[in-house]
Amino acid sequence: MSAILEVQQLVKKYGDKVAVNGISFDIQAGEIFSLLGPNGAGKTTTISVLSTLYVPTAGDAVIGGHSVVKEPMAVRNLIGVVPQDLALYEDLTACENLAFWGQMYNLSGKALNARIDQVLEQIGLKDRAKQRVKTFSGGMKRRVNIGVGLLHQPRLLFMDEPTRSLDPGAARSLRDFIKEHIVAERGKTVFISTHQLDEAEQLCDTIAILDDGRIRAQGSPDELKSGLEANSTLCDVFSFYTGKSFDEDGVSHVPFAIPRRKKRGYGLGMKRKGY
Numbered sequence: 001m002s003a004i005l006e007v008q009q010l011v012k013k014y015g016d017k018v019a020v021n022g023i024s025f026d027i028q029a030g031e032i033f034s035l036l037g038p039n040g041a042g043k044t045t046t047i048s049v050l051s052t053l054y055v056p057t058a059g060d061a062v063i064g065g066h067s068v069v070k071e072p073m074a075v076r077n078l079i080g081v082v083p084q085d086l087a088l089y090e091d092l093t094a095c096e097n098l099a100f101w102g103q104m105y106n107l108s109g110k111a112l113n114a115r116i117d118q119v120l121e122q123i124g125l126k127d128r129a130k131q132r133v134k135t136f137s138g139g140m141k142r143r144v145n146i147g148v149g150l151l152h153q154p155r156l157l158f159m160d161e162p163t164r165s166l167d168p169g170a171a172r173s174l175r176d177f178i179k180e181h182i183v184a185e186r187g188k189t190v191f192i193s194t195h196q197l198d199e200a201e202q203l204c205d206t207i208a209i210l211d212d213g214r215i216r217a218q219g220s221p222d223e224l225k226s227g228l229e230a231n232s233t234l235c236d237v238f239s240f241y242t243g244k245s246f247d248e249d250g251v252s253h254v255p256f257a258i259p260r261r262k263k264r265g266y267g268l269g270m271k272r273k274g275y
């Protein structure tokens with residue numbers, strides 16, 4: 001595997017507020033990577049900078065060999081973005097929504113129609129193509145939103161909290177869909193942000209724990225847990241590296257007891273990033 005994305009000392013400030021504070025990490029082609037952090041950790045800001053929506057205050061990131069600072073147009077051709085909030089027109093059909101956003105990506109005519117057909121097939125909504133989005137369930141709307149991000153066949157797909165506001169069953173089926181139909185079948189690289197520990201653990205090859213704009217640990221779920229006592233959970237890992245606990249709503253607070261490290265020395269994820 002080779003790195004499709006290399007983030008180098010990235011900083012983003014809003015006025016005096018430091019939202020992203022010098023983060024560095026790599027993502028390998030074909031993996032599912034998760035930026036895991038509570039509300040306000042800096043997940044959306046990171047995705048906004050990596051997808052060239054915002055210019056970083058300092059640092060850079062290289063996607064497929066192109067700098068997000070110096071070559072934003074080249075980067076945009078390689079990436080798709082599925083935003084945290086749904087970006088769909090409820091009164092338009094699934095097909096019309098895809099057509100609208102396809103034109104934004106400079107697709108038109110037969111090429112656009114062919115691509116819409118392929119995407120509808122991929123997101124499993126071919127039979128609902130002519131129905132208005134407002135008649136769809138939350139999970140179906142999310143799939144249309146993902147379809148928009150896939151229209152121009154990006155190599156790297158950013159998804160900001162893709163299962164936000166879905167019930168557990170719909171969230172599970174969306175995770176299966178991402179794994180089976182986007183990564184395994186199509187060979188894409190997926191970058192998700194989430195505040196759900198179980199989602200990061202079940203879906204992702206690599207997890208970076210983000211807290212207060214800093215990456216506190218990085219590694220596979222097993223690597224992250226292996227540095228702590230036996231039977232430690234990802235929740236324990238979060239507490240260990242941040243000094244806070246993490247509830248299911250993405251709210252972090254100081255826990256009663258910080259989990260202990262199994263042995264002296266650093267876990268693999270820490271070693272790798274030189275913490």
Ligand SMILES: Nc1ncnc2c1ncn2[C@@H]1O[C@H](COP(=O)(O)OP(=O)(O)OP(=O)(O)O)[C@@H](O)[C@H]1O
Nearest residue numbers: 014017019037038039040041042043044045046195
């Ligand atoms: N446009 C903005 N102007 C000023 N501050 C901002 C702006 N956008 C975000 N912030 C602040 O930057 C920090 C990081 O916000 P961000 O939205 O990136 O977090 P997040 O991890 O995506 O949170 P959530 O899980 O709630 O979506 C927060 O303190 C937030 O208040």
Ligand SMILES: [Mg+2]
Nearest residue numbers: 043044045084
């Ligand atoms: Mg966010």
